[in-house]
Amino acid sequence: MSIEYFIELYEKGQLTEEAIEQMQHFAFDANDDEIFIIAQIFAAIAHVSKAIELVEPLLVKYPNEVNLKTFLADLYLDLAEDEKALDLLAGSDEETNASVLLLEADMYIAQGLFEVAEDKLKKAISLEPHNDLIKLAYAEFYHHIGEFEKALDLYLDLIECGLNADINVYDRLATCYSHIGEFEKALEQFDLSEKYFGKLNTDQLFNKGFLAYQVDDYSLAKRVFHDLKELDSSYDTIYPLLAKIYLKEEDYEKALEMIQEGITHNEFNAELHYLKGLALEKLKDLEGARDAYYEALNLDPEDLEAALRSNRICLVLEDFEEVVQNIQHYEENGLFDDRFDWDLAIAFLELEEYDEAASYFEKAFVNYGENVDFLFDYAQFLMEEGRREEAAKQLEKILNIDPSLTPARELLENLM
Numbered sequence: 001m002s003i004e005y006f007i008e009l010y011e012k013g014q015l016t017e018e019a020i021e022q023m024q025h026f027a028f029d030a031n032d033d034e035i036f037i038i039a040q041i042f043a044a045i046a047h048v049s050k051a052i053e054l055v056e057p058l059l060v061k062y063p064n065e066v067n068l069k070t071f072l073a074d075l076y077l078d079l080a081e082d083e084k085a086l087d088l089l090a091g092s093d094e095e096t097n098a099s100v101l102l103l104e105a106d107m108y109i110a111q112g113l114f115e116v117a118e119d120k121l122k123k124a125i126s127l128e129p130h131n132d133l134i135k136l137a138y139a140e141f142y143h144h145i146g147e148f149e150k151a152l153d154l155y156l157d158l159i160e161c162g163l164n165a166d167i168n169v170y171d172r173l174a175t176c177y178s179h180i181g182e183f184e185k186a187l188e189q190f191d192l193s194e195k196y197f198g199k200l201n202t203d204q205l206f207n208k209g210f211l212a213y214q215v216d217d218y219s220l221a222k223r224v225f226h227d228l229k230e231l232d233s234s235y236d237t238i239y240p241l242l243a244k245i246y247l248k249e250e251d252y253e254k255a256l257e258m259i260q261e262g263i264t265h266n267e268f269n270a271e272l273h274y275l276k277g278l279a280l281e282k283l284k285d286l287e288g289a290r291d292a293y294y295e296a297l298n299l300d301p302e303d304l305e306a307a308l309r310s311n312r313i314c315l316v317l318e319d320f321e322e323v324v325q326n327i328q329h330y331e332e333n334g335l336f337d338d339r340f341d342w343d344l345a346i347a348f349l350e351l352e353e354y355d356e357a358a359s360y361f362e363k364a365f366v367n368y369g370e371n372v373d374f375l376f377d378y379a380q381f382l383m384e385e386g387r388r389e390e391a392a393k394q395l396e397k398i399l400n401i402d403p404s405l406t407p408a409r410e411l412l413e414n415l416m
Helices: 003-011 017-029 032-044 048-061 066-078 082-090 098-110 114-127 132-145 148-157 159-164 169-179 183-197 202-214 218-231 238-248 252-265 270-282 286-299 304-316 320-332 339-350 354-368 372-384 388-401 406-415
Strands: none
Touching: 003 017, 003 032, 017 032, 032 048, 032 066, 048 066, 066 082, 066 098, 082 098, 098 114, 098 132, 114 132, 132 148, 132 159, 132 169, 148 159, 148 169, 169 183, 169 202, 183 202, 202 218, 202 238, 218 238, 238 252, 238 270, 252 270, 270 286, 270 304, 286 304, 304 320, 304 339, 320 339, 339 354, 339 372, 354 372, 372 388, 372 406, 388 406
16 A cells, blocks of 8 residues: 555545554554655544644654644644644744744634734735735635725635635625625625525525615515525524515515414514514504514513504503503513603593693603694693693694694684
């Protein structure tokens, strides 16, 4: 057997367990170059520990061989032994070796030491300013730390290099464009990604669909999200978005279908229950909508919009005591809103608790004194209280704001 025999087996993907064992025995009598090749094969087939066992003695023999150091450091990183890798490279002449600097930068990035990592990359690029792989590493660094405009400029100059390095540069460009608000350009990158890297994975499909949603291309967004649903129906973040699209298109039955399907995958998603409430409201199922809002609030007690909508439904259903109880519960749990005063004013008025109603109308007036709907409610309350002049004043104010409001005009004429 020769080293060429094992190389051929590796290239053909025919390295059986028996062949791997033979390769280990072969390494006992191999020369140093052959041992290094065997170590590389072990590393390539994820037998990292075996590769380390072969390389460590070689480095003792050749302590100044940079390729050996960087290769061994990479192996240590594969085993998450960052300290060993750093200790190994600490003795290298980093100022004159770009590959060592790149490896060190990777390690510092993994540890969150971004300033140190950037310093290593700067030194590397100063040593080899025309090395596209170093520039690509720089682009990856900026992408990793969220400096998307800097990363974008580098990726655009390095598309060919990225393709050769098997980095999906179009996926990176899509991320960069989307983060700087250029959604249309970001969408274009997914077509290029499919062209050069094959079908999009589930995360890429979601990102493409979400971008389409952001630019109001609902037809494309629906198509992409449904493709994703076919691939992985448990990818539950698509369901609220599909529901919102169908709600915008006024297809409330389809929206409800997407919501129910989403809830089967994640019953604890508060947004889905809130959207269910919206869909049921549109379908005139007010009690079902109210229950959906209550479930959203159980899951997310800070969902103010669900609280406000449930109150309005209770008012329509004439469940006035429930409005009072709900708001007391919300406020006890730290949820407050100016609209609560208005809702309580109406509820207490209908419950004939006039002192309470008066108190809340006055509180609500501070925030809604220019709101014609509130002023109309307030005027009606004042009339019931026999405060006709004050009621007339509020009706006149309504007509000053919007002279076309016939109910206010008719009520004022009746008063006069």
